[in-house]
Amino acid sequence: xxxxxxxxxxxxxxxxxxxxxxxxxxxxxxxxxxxxxxxxxxxxxxxxxxxxxxxxxxxxxxxxxxxxxxxxxxxxxxxxxxxxxxxxxxxxxxxxxxxxxxxxxxxxxxxxxxxxxxxxxxxxxxxxxxxxxxxxxxxxxxxxxxxxxxxxxxxxxxxxxxxxxxxxxxxxxxxxxxxxxxxxxxxxxxxxxxxxxxxxxxxxxxxxxxxxxxxxxxxxxxxxxxxxxxxxxxxxxxxxxxxxxxxxxxxxxxxxxxxxxxxxxxxxxxxxxxxxxxxxxxxxxxxxxxxxxxx
Numbered sequence: 001x002x003x004x005x006x007x008x009x010x011x012x013x014x015x016x017x018x019x020x021x022x023x024x025x026x027x028x029x030x031x032x033x034x035x036x037x038x039x040x041x042x043x044x045x046x047x048x049x050x051x052x053x054x055x056x057x058x059x060x061x062x063x064x065x066x067x068x069x070x071x072x073x074x075x076x077x078x079x080x081x082x083x084x085x086x087x088x089x090x091x092x093x094x095x096x097x098x099x100x101x102x103x104x105x106x107x108x109x110x111x112x113x114x115x116x117x118x119x120x121x122x123x124x125x126x127x128x129x130x131x132x133x134x135x136x137x138x139x140x141x142x143x144x145x146x147x148x149x150x151x152x153x154x155x156x157x158x159x160x161x162x163x164x165x166x167x168x169x170x171x172x173x174x175x176x177x178x179x180x181x182x183x184x185x186x187x188x189x190x191x192x193x194x195x196x197x198x199x200x201x202x203x204x205x206x207x208x209x210x211x212x213x214x215x216x217x218x219x220x221x222x223x224x225x226x227x228x229x230x231x232x233x234x235x236x237x238x239x240x241x242x243x244x245x246x247x248x249x250x251x252x253x254x255x256x257x258x259x260x261x262x263x264x265x266x267x268x269x270x271x272x273x274x275x276x277x278x279x280x281x282x283x284x285x286x287x288x289x290x291x292x293x294x295x
Contacts, residue, residue: 039079040064043071044100046083051097051168052221057247063100070096098169111188116283117266118151124262125157125232132161135227136235137255139165142176142217143185144235149211150197158214164227166220173217179207222251229258237285238268249274259289 037060044063045055071078074085074092086093125132132152136145145165152158167173182204186194198205220227234255240248256277259265265279265287273279279287 037064040067043067043079043082043086046086047093047097047100050086050093052224053168054223054247057223057243059242059244062242066100070100094170098171101169113266113269113283113285114147114151117264117286118155120264120282120286120288121151121233122155124264126155132157132232133230134161134163134233134235135229135231135258136163136165137222137226138236138239139167139176139217140172141181142172142179142215143181144237145176145215146179146197146207146211148233148235149207149215150193153197153211158210161214163215164218165215166218166222166227168219168221170219173219177217179212181205181207223247226254226258229263230260231258231263232260233264233266234259235266236271237266238271241268241270245274252277256289261289261291263289265289 040060040063041055044058044067048055048057067079071082073096074082076082076085086096134145134148134152136142136148139145142165145163149158149161149163152161152163165173165176167176183200183202186198186200186205189198194200194205197208197211199208200206218227236251236255240251243251252273255265256273256279264282265273267273267285267287269285271285273287278290280290282288
């Protein structure tokens with residue numbers, strides 16, 4: 001999952017052959033004070049408008065820390081020229097958006113959470129003998145959805161399951177589709193899981209084909225609406241904490257609406273669904289939609 005973290009490192013460097021011209025002055029972009037919220041609103045408002053994201057959805061403190069780095073990457077001295085560059089260069093716009101909304105995820109992230117969740121899935125899904133539908137919203141590079149796929153495989157119900165991962169970043173979806181990951185990204189995997197569900201070599205590993213073939217990946221904007229349910233499980237982890245409450249609430253609503261009664265919502269450790277949505281907490285980070293709730 002997937003999760004959006006506002007990147008604190010260096011923004012991506014343009015690839016050879018696609019270098020961005022330096023600013024006319026030849027000087028680097030000036031550092032901007034964090035309290036300059038008007039310039040921050042102007043720059044990120046334009047970026048989000050071009051990407052189809054709502055203005056004001058993300059908490060400003062995270063964005064303010066990234067403004068100077070974005071201007072340096074665009075090689076412009078001020079916000080006005082930065083906005084012009086965003087409009088003129090879709091490739092640079094995509095790179096900045098991908099860095100600012102960097103997805104942080106991992107295989108078996110919060111391993112005890114998945115261990116507890118597996119017990120509930122076993123109890124609920126095995127007796128039902130129905131097609132299990134799972135959606136990972138803002139799935140990043142796909143590690144957490146592949147984790148769920150491995151759990152379903154262990155339960156013996158993966159072949160009949162339907163799994164979907166969505167993210168607004170095309171680069172993230174493309175990487176998830178490959179199912180290939182670096183050695184350090186496999187470090188959290190228990191040895192038994194790695195041996196059963198992955199093929200590895202010195203350069204990293206690939207998710208086994210039986211896990212990959214049951215998953216669909218799709219570029220989609222979560223703010224435009226939820227994927228049509230009913231879903232037995234929805235993962236939305238560690239993104240809500242970066243959103244303003246007013247922006248997060250309709251997303252929570254749309255996710256719960258697409259859960260089937262008795263279905264599960266798996267969230268991050270710092271995520272807390274708002275009250276009044278018909279959810280009951282049944283384990284760490286795991287909420288279940290009450291049977292009387294409507295879709």
